[in-house]
Amino acid sequence: METPETPFHPGEITVQRRAGVLDQAGHVGRSVRAVIPPVAARFLADRRMLVVGAADGRGRLWATMLTGRPGFLDAPDQRTLTVAARPVPGDPLEEVLAGPAKVGTIALEPAGRRRMRLNGRSRPHRGGLLIDADQVYSNCPKYIQRREVLDRPATAADPAPARWGTSLGVAQQLRIATADTFFIASADGPGDTDASHRGGNPGFVEVVAPDRLRWPEYAGNNMFMTLGNLEDRPQAGLLFPDWETGTSLLLSGTARVDWTAPQAPAVDYTVDSVAELPTAGPLRWSEPEFSPANPPVVRSGRTR
Template sequence: MTESAQTVSQDDTFHRGELIAQQHVGVREKMAGIGPRVIRDYMPDQHRDFFEQLRFLLVGSRDDTGQPWASMLVGEVGFVSSPTERQLQVRAHAHPSDPLNENLHDGAALGLLGIEPHTRRRNRANGIVERVSDAGFLINITESFGNCPKYIQARRPALISLDSTVSVREEIGTVLTPAMAALISRADTFFIATAADENARHVGGRHGTDVSHRGGKPGFVRVDGDHTLTVPDFVGNFFFNTIGNLVTYPRAGLLFVDFSNGDLLYVAVTGKVIWDGPEVESFTGAQRLMQFSVSQARHVRSALPLRWSDAEPSPYLEPLGSWK
């Protein structure tokens, strides 16, 4: 394999929003050297093996209005396989109420996050769907990189059922109900799908959809009324995939999971980045804030055929604060 095939070229590594964020915190020059070495257009064998041992997979997609959504697919070990270093085959179906059902089609740009909470390992792979079939979908990987274990609460999943016909209750609205707000207020984890504005990229640069993990102490997502959420952003890898996307394309999709009963809460939002100020300073450890305005919320009860063990908090959370 040639060097050019092993990594994404430096000019293509980060789009304009990510570069703006890196410039804002003074790491743009540093990341210009790091990014091309660790962001690849193929999956190393370690990542391929990792995806194949997962019981669930996070997927970021966009609907026909451009709204990003975060989803979770579940299966027996082996439901994700890697035919080649540039492909993943996913044999699973989303829950009937999941937005992914409408967004999955040949040519769709998806963001994938593989995460193993009990080991705190996670890897990302973004790409373009080559083919959708009755069994699932095949995706061609255009971007692959690892993420650090920071802020992941250790939990071990157990599969209870894969029967997608089980009747569930669903509630949809344009604001958060008390039950939705309660789920968010006690969450120590959520997933966020964002998208790059295609006009914000370098010529030939990458674009598409990302999905990532956010973790904190229970209550780190502040609920203000029935339609505003505020979240601290802690020190990370300085790629600024999520923050950079929000800078140029503020729509995002949040996914909250109730790990005890399998409830899923999908939240469509418009976000903004609060870079500094008293509100940032009030949360110990916050480098900046993400603030979201809710446009739609979809609460699906007992939708997930997984239950998790009690959480072991991430050691990285210990010095961090909480909302005052």
């Protein structure tokens, strides 16, 4: 666990030292708060989506997306976030979020390339969630693809049932291989959870096999909260949203960080469980305007 002197736990500090950014991380870490400042509360109030990461009853980590109209996220005070949404039926986190849970969240604004993370403890509240904040901080706009919300509701009255598996089907592999965005949930040893964003040009996530993925960890804010969690606990949940259909592809598995890769660090991910939620949300988004920060995709020593 972090101490009053630093917001970082030992796994994060180990990774920061390995990457040679311990001093830089200490400086950036001063932005991590235990309260929601007014500017963050206003940002949250305008959002349409919130990614939530948590562990299910079997200890598997998942990341899922909750959506709503502006105002579905509200910070009634500096320590509390209310969420007027719950997971759809069949979501791997439906049951665990029906009770108290440690959660990590990230609110994303693709149109303005802004994001904010809030981690803490949730409990059911008026058909949604109430989250007591432990960590609140913003991230830089790097690697966020600009998209505008189209708000085209799904035509089906009820979402199709979840499709489960232990490896990726051909269509799922294609979706991941062409993805420009995904979200990752991770946790430290005691279970304190974080949700983070990953973006890049299509192809930055490599499908190595039906149960194996690989991606480079592009330079960020030097806090290494995700990799620090993986240092303590290899379990991780991934969310690949389909921006055109509202379908969510959720993966749970384990991750290993490769510090010897040409694009080090890189993450090798082994899929243990797959849950596909067709038309999980009503939001539809425009075609992306790729971030100018996205590096070229490198595969097998070749750049493309």
